[in-house]
Amino acid sequence: MNLSSHQKEQYREKGWIVLPSLLDETEVGVLNSAVKTVTEMEGPEVAREPDGSPHVVYGMHLLDDRFRMLARHPALLSASEQLLDSKIFVHQSRVNVKQVDGSIVKWHQDFGTYHRVDGLPKPIGIMIGIFLDDINACNAPVLGIPGSHKHGIVSKAFLNPDSEDFETVSKYRFDIPREKITELVAENGIEPIVGAAGSVLLMDMTVVHGSSVNITPLRRVILYLNVSTVDNRGETYERPEYYAARDFSPLIAASEDCLRAFG
């Protein structure tokens, strides 16, 4: 697939684009089966809510062949390579289940963690979000601050051991102070990132984003693949591989029906 110059411009200026219904119903079904498999696993990759329900599964592409194939899906790969103008590798992947009445995700930049903890040198990379449910303004969409990536890394971001989910999820998340959010929002506003199941978000991983609580009965699952260019590796090896890549090989496109083949 070829991105238009308008889409590339929007990615550069606003910080993200959404490709509506990029994956079809069969592909979404295959990925939902994989979510069921990995959320039932017991390992350290699976972070749970206090009631035991799954919240985040890290390293999904290392745990299940269907997710491994997702990372090589030609449509996702081609769009990402066009935006980064390079071959890419997966730095981190995760399943995010926004449980009803579950955890919030405070304002942060993914690159903030990847730079400070994993040693990724340059703020170059995409947070690819694959929507497995219809996401609207009601069921706790990701909220993004347009243009916030242009300010670079927020230096005053901090680890917050008082977060309820510090041990399970937010231990490495550098939260952005309220005053900085106020300043960025005054300049650029906030947008909910919405789309039907099968839609794909491509967000510059320096964009400031977060999500609120889901008080609806509507399920909201997003898969994330954070990718960067093959010359932009994090080599501190401070965290296990399910958090930060050890394998920097360029992703090679699989066939068009690589996911459907599992159906």
Ligand SMILES: O=C(O)CCC(=O)C(=O)O
């Ligand atoms: O899916 C969400 O609610 C937000 C997740 C997020 O911000 C992240 O994983 O970086």
